[in-house]
Each structure stands twice: as C-alpha cells, then as structure tokens.
Amino acid sequence: MFTSKGPSLRELAVQAFSSVERGYDLLAPKFDHTPFRTPDRMLDAVEEALARHEGSFGSGLDVCCGTGAALGMLGRLCRDRVTGVDLSAGMLAEAERLYGGDRVELLRADARALPPGLADRYDLAVSFGAFGHFLPAERPALFGGVHGALRPGGVFAFPIGAPIPPTSPLWWAVAGFDAAMRVRNAVWRPPFVMYYRTFPWGGVRADLRAAGFTVETVPLEPFGRRRDGSPRWRLVLARKNGQR
Numbered sequence: 001m002f003t004s005k006g007p008s009l010r011e012l013a014v015q016a017f018s019s020v021e022r023g024y025d026l027l028a029p030k031f032d033h034t035p036f037r038t039p040d041r042m043l044d045a046v047e048e049a050l051a052r053h054e055g056s057f058g059s060g061l062d063v064c065c066g067t068g069a070a071l072g073m074l075g076r077l078c079r080d081r082v083t084g085v086d087l088s089a090g091m092l093a094e095a096e097r098l099y100g101g102d103r104v105e106l107l108r109a110d111a112r113a114l115p116p117g118l119a120d121r122y123d124l125a126v127s128f129g130a131f132g133h134f135l136p137a138e139r140p141a142l143f144g145g146v147h148g149a150l151r152p153g154g155v156f157a158f159p160i161g162a163p164i165p166p167t168s169p170l171w172w173a174v175a176g177f178d179a180a181m182r183v184r185n186a187v188w189r190p191p192f193v194m195y196y197r198t199f200p201w202g203g204v205r206a207d208l209r210a211a212g213f214t215v216e217t218v219p220l221e222p223f224g225r226r227r228d229g230s231p232r233w234r235l236v237l238a239r240k241n242g243q244r
Contacts, residue, residue, distance in 0.1 A: 006033035019190040020133055021087050024066075028090030031067050032098075038069045038128040042233075045222045046126070046159055047073045049235045053218055054155060057124040061085065061149055063111050063142075064130030068095030071104055078124060085109050085118075112138055114145040122149050125156045131199045139204070143211035143238075152242020156213065160201060161233050162226060204236075213238035 007015070007030045015023040024031070031037060060074035065084030074082040083105040086092050092106050100106070109115055111127075112134070125146050134142055146156050164171040174196040185191040208215050215238050219231035226232060 006030050016184070016192060017188060018192065020192055020194070022190075023192060024088035025090035028067065028088060028094045031091065031094065032069075036129065037067070040069075041222065042128070042159060042220075043070060043073050045220045045233070046128075046157065046235055047077060048222075049218055049220060050077055050124070050155075050157060053235075053237070054124075057155075058151075059083070059122050059124075061118070061122040061125040061146075063125055063127040063146060064133070065095055065106070066091045066130070068099040068104075068106075070126055070128055071095065071099040074124070074126065075103060081105055083107060083118070083122070085111060085114065087111070111145065112141040114149055118149045120149070120151050123151055123154045125150060125154065127156075127158045131158075132194050132196055134198075135193060135195075136198055136203060139207045140211060143207055143213070147211045147213060147240055150240045152240055154240045156208075156236075156238040156240075158236050159220060159233050160199070160204070160217075160236055162230060163201075208236075208238045213240060215239075 007027060011026065011030070015027050018026065027034075057078045059080040060078035060082040062068070062070045062074055062082070062084040065071065065086050066088075068084055071082060071084055081103050084092070084095055085107050086095070087108065087110055089108055092108055096106055107115065107118075111130070143156075150156065164174065178195045178197050181192070181195060185193070205215055215236065217234040217236050219225075220233040220235055221231070223231070223233040
C-alpha cells in the first residue's frame with residue numbers, strides 16, 4: 001500500500017496517537033506517497049463530470065484541501081482565483097510547495113467555522129476524502145459554512161461511493177477500522193476522528209437540504225456500475241439557490 005517514500009509504521013503509529021491537526025502536520029511531507037491521497041483517476045472523473053454538467057466557474061474553493069491534489073483541477077475549471085482551506089499547517093505548506101502560484105490562495109482554518117471573509121466569494125466548492133474527520137453532529141456546521149461561502153447558484157461538489165454490502169470483505173475491514181478508532185478515542189486523548197461509516201447518503205442529503213442546498217447526483221461512469229445497474233460512485237451536486 002505504501003511506497004518506499006511513504007511513512008514508516010512507527011510514523012503512522014505516532015500520527016494515530018496524535019490529534020487530527022498534529023497527525024497531519026507530521027504526515028504532510030510523505031502524505032502523497034500513501035493511499036490516502038485522492039487518486040488522480042477520481043479527480044479526473046470529477047473534473048470531466050463538472051465540465052460536462054456545469055461548464056466553467058468563476059472562483060473555486062477546496063474544503064480540507066490537504067496537500068492540494070484538487071487545486072490543479074480547480075484551476076482548470078475556474079477562471080478566477082482558487083482557495084484551499086485546511087486545518088493542518090503542514091499540509092498547507094506542502095500544497096504551497098506543490099501548487100502555489102498567483103491564482104492560488106491557501107488559508108489555515110477549521111472547515112466547521114470558515115472565516116467570515118470567505119462569505120459569498122465562490123462559484124464552486126469541492127472536497128475529497130475528508131468527511132470521515134467530521135462526526136455526524138458536525139455536518140450541519142460544515143455544510144452551513146460551505147453554503148455561506150458560495151454565491152447564489154454556486155455548487156458544492158464531492159464524490160460519494162455506493163454502500164458496501166456486508167457480504168464484502170471491505171465492509172468488515174472498514175467496520176473493524178471504525179471499531180478500533182472508537183476504542184482508541186475512548187481510552188486516549190486527544191481524539192483522532194476518522195471513521196469510514198459515518199457519512200451515509202441518506203443523512204448527508206438531509207443535512208445538505210437543511211443547510212439550504214438543492215441536491216442532485218450524477219454517475220461517475222469511469223468507475224462502472226454494480227450488478228444491479230447502480231453506479232459505484234456518484235458526484236453530489238449541492239446547489240445554493242439562485243443564479244450564477
């Protein structure tokens with residue numbers, strides 16, 4: 001799973017027993033050499049779907065941008081400035097090193113409390129691979145902040161996978177991981193919030209609507225379909241009411 005340039009088991013253990021912020025500060029220099037970075041295949045599929053379904057945008061926001069894997073995609077989709085927001089200073093430093101430029105702005109902030117200066121500035125917001133760091137009770141603040149950052153008609157887009165059936169070995173793997181994290185957080189401080197099964201589509205859709213979005217999904221066809229014909233991955237398009 002990891003290349004020779006990735007973190008050692010000891011480094012991963014130190015991260016796992018740190019806070020989310022401190023853990024990612026430590027992991028940042030080697031993060032892109034782990035499976036946790038959003039794959040280019042996913043970024044390409046999302047970019048293609050957004051370009052086909054929505055066209056181009058003015059300005060873009062990457063929520064929980066990490067080392068900036070999606071900033072290139074945003075730069076191609078957006079005509080104006082793009083902003084990456086993350087809690088980890090270490091991850092932002094890597095994003096600046098890899099993707100910094102005249103059109104890129106990087107801000108350290110908690111996604112659950114975006115700075116007021118970001119209000120009504122963006123036409124597109126995206127997020128990849130970060131939702132496991134937010135407990136279900138924190139989703140309203142997260143979605144409400146993104147809603148506030150978008151202009152009328154702006155879109156919040158992110159991929160979401162089909163539910164994993166309990167007959168799949170992957171279901172048992174993620175269930176075991178979540179159980180281990182709950183035990184870790186019950187006996188160790190500070191907590192490290194990272195769960196794979198706390199982002200079910202039904203609850204997410206309800207929270208998006210409660211935040212003021214209208215919600216639709218489009219299939220990400222490069223990932224194929226399941227035996228019942230449903231897509232393996234969908235792109236969620238949550239739109240703030242109004243015209244952009």
